[in-house]
Amino acid sequence: MTEPVTAAAQAPGTTTGTTAPRPTDAVIRIRDLGKSFDGRRVLDDVSLDVPRGRIVSIIGQSGGGKTTLLRCVNLLERPDTGTIEVAGETVHSDGRIVCRDLARLRRTVGMVFQRFHLFPHLTAVENVMLAQVKAGVPERQALERAVVLLRRVGLAHRGLAHPDQMSGGEQQRVAIARALALKPEVLLFDEPTSSLDPEATREVLWVMRELAEEGMTMMLVTHELPFAREVSDWVAFVDGGRIIEAGPPAEVLGRPQQARTRAFLTTYESAE
Amino acid sequence: MTTAAGLFQVPWSDYRSDLLDALLKTVSYTAVSFAGAALLGLVVALLRLSRVWPLRALAAVYTELFKNIPLLAIIFLTYFGLGSVDIRLDVFTAGCLSLIVFYSAYLSEIFRAAISGIHDGQTEAGEALGLGRLSVFGHVIFPQALRLALPGTNTMLVDLLKGTSLLVTISAAELMSEARLITSSTFRALEVYLVISAVYFALCYPLSQLLLAVERAIRAGKPLTPGRRRRLSTARALLAEAPAPAGTPSPKEATA
Numbered sequence: 001m002t003e004p005v006t007a008a009a010q011a012p013g014t015t016t017g018t019t020a021p022r023p024t025d026a027v028i029r030i031r032d033l034g035k036s037f038d039g040r041r042v043l044d045d046v047s048l049d050v051p052r053g054r055i056v057s058i059i060g061q062s063g064g065g066k067t068t069l070l071r072c073v074n075l076l077e078r079p080d081t082g083t084i085e086v087a088g089e090t091v092h093s094d095g096r097i098v099c100r101d102l103a104r105l106r107r108t109v110g111m112v113f114q115r116f117h118l119f120p121h122l123t124a125v126e127n128v129m130l131a132q133v134k135a136g137v138p139e140r141q142a143l144e145r146a147v148v149l150l151r152r153v154g155l156a157h158r159g160l161a162h163p164d165q166m167s168g169g170e171q172q173r174v175a176i177a178r179a180l181a182l183k184p185e186v187l188l189f190d191e192p193t194s195s196l197d198p199e200a201t202r203e204v205l206w207v208m209r210e211l212a213e214e215g216m217t218m219m220l221v222t223h224e225l226p227f228a229r230e231v232s233d234w235v236a237f238v239d240g241g242r243i244i245e246a247g248p249p250a251e252v253l254g255r256p257q258q259a260r261t262r263a264f265l266t267t268y269e270s271a272e
Numbered sequence: 273m274t275t276a277a278g279l280f281q282v283p284w285s286d287y288r289s290d291l292l293d294a295l296l297k298t299v300s301y302t303a304v305s306f307a308g309a310a311l312l313g314l315v316v317a318l319l320r321l322s323r324v325w326p327l328r329a330l331a332a333v334y335t336e337l338f339k340n341i342p343l344l345a346i347i348f349l350t351y352f353g354l355g356s357v358d359i360r361l362d363v364f365t366a367g368c369l370s371l372i373v374f375y376s377a378y379l380s381e382i383f384r385a386a387i388s389g390i391h392d393g394q395t396e397a398g399e400a401l402g403l404g405r406l407s408v409f410g411h412v413i414f415p416q417a418l419r420l421a422l423p424g425t426n427t428m429l430v431d432l433l434k435g436t437s438l439l440v441t442i443s444a445a446e447l448m449s450e451a452r453l454i455t456s457s458t459f460r461a462l463e464v465y466l467v468i469s470a471v472y473f474a475l476c477y478p479l480s481q482l483l484l485a486v487e488r489a490i491r492a493g494k495p496l497t498p499g500r501r502r503r504l505s506t507a508r509a510l511l512a513e514a515p516a517p518a519g520t521p522s523p524k525e526a527t528a
Contacts, residue, residue, distance in 0.1 A: 106402035117397035131401035
């Protein structure tokens with residue numbers, strides 16, 4: 001990417017100083033991403049960086065394009081235009097997947113889904129093992145790592161349970177362990193607590209906070225504004241497929257400049 | 273009392289070895305045909321779920337065609353019909369082929385429903401973990417679809433076993449053919465067919481009970497293969513240990 005990125009065409013503060021090409025300190029670098037579903041524009045020239053070791057939260061109304069943006073990063077969704085770089089490698093450019101090794105990209109990028117999507121026919125420990133074994137990790141080693149990760153999310157005692165025997169919060173914590181199994185460089189969270197009750201939400205946020213403290217790079221779509229405010233280094237408010245406003249959480253959530261951001265925050269607060 | 277005593281007059285011990293051969297024949301027809309039908313049924317189901325429409329259409333035509341023709345007609349077509357145009361199949365081949373063609377049509381419907389019953393999120397979760405298409409199918413979709421398909425598939429297996437009796441029409445030397453032979457030499461139709469029915473029942477009932485037990489075990493998540501049993505018992509031992517075992521990375525390194 002030699003041409004300068006026209007962040008000025010965007011809403012102000014899309015990313016920090018994106019006009020100058022920067023070294024590969026961004027694990028994820030999204031430029032001018034566009035996507036339409038059946039003629040409806042769901043992403044409109046979105047540019048965003050996720051620097052290494054930082055946490056970027058995407059907030060906004062449902063249907064605003066947040067989840068689509070996240071899903072483009074590991075190419076579960078294919079954008080129409082723009083480029084995506086992950087860990088210094090261009091994986092997508094103007095509607096074409098240029099990533100030679102899709103499997104490797106997806107091992108670099110871990111993903112946690114709103115509805116967990118654990119494999120129901122496998123125990124928790126097997127859920128965390130599967131991708132490792134398929135990636136060539138010897139079984140014994142994969143098992144040991146799975147146990148370490150389960151212990152880390154506080155679920156060693158549930159290792160042999162099947163997903164349908166676990167609570168929502170437990171399932172999501174196993175899903176986080178599973179996403180960590182291949183030592184990803186960045187984790188994507190797609191509304192990880194939206195289908196959880198308050199108690200389970202607390203459990204999951206606790207695990208995410210631990211990860212944040214350990215320096216994990218994360219990109220998360222969330223409705224948990226207090227959490228976003230607490231852990232994020234950068235918050236982007238997305239509406240109508242565009243980044244309306246982005247910046248440090250204290251600014252975007254505390255002193256929003258845009259009317260739409262203010263409107264969103266007001267509705268959100270009155271809903272709480 | 274007199275009827276009961278009068279009912280059983282066939283010298284069954286004379287027919288013991290013939291009946292045993294016939295029983296084995298029935299079992300072989302069942303085993304070979306079911307294996308073939310399950311395999312072909314899976315292929316047809318996958319074709320029906322293909323993104324390429326001609327493949328989908330082909331599979332749909334196949335399924336509808338053989339689902340809506342009587343098994344007996346298929347048996348006559350493969351044995352007598354093909355025979356009349358000089359494609360002569362031996363009885364065993366013709367019999368198995370007929371059963372495979374007929375039952376694969378039904379099994380493909382069961383498999384297709386089971387596979388499409390798996391939530392798309394499962395495929396996505398697999399893909400997001402870097403699994404290839406084959407791994408996603410083999411490790412994520414197939415094992416779950418198998419669970420969903422098991423009850424219907426089991427019914428079909430028992431139905432197929434009973435369906436082999438239609439092969440009497442091409443003298444396939446299975447149980448029903450043997451029954452007809454015994455009847456023609458003893459003229460004791462009621463007794464012979466009662467006994468043969470009892471033999472079918474003695475085969476089918478334990479089979480369906482066994483399959484039900486397998487279904488229950490799978491649903492309870494019990495490991496059915498030695499490999500998985502071993503893996504889970506190692507996991508149990510590791511999970512029970514208090515600290516992280518020596519030689520594994522510490523949690524800090526683990527995320528790096």
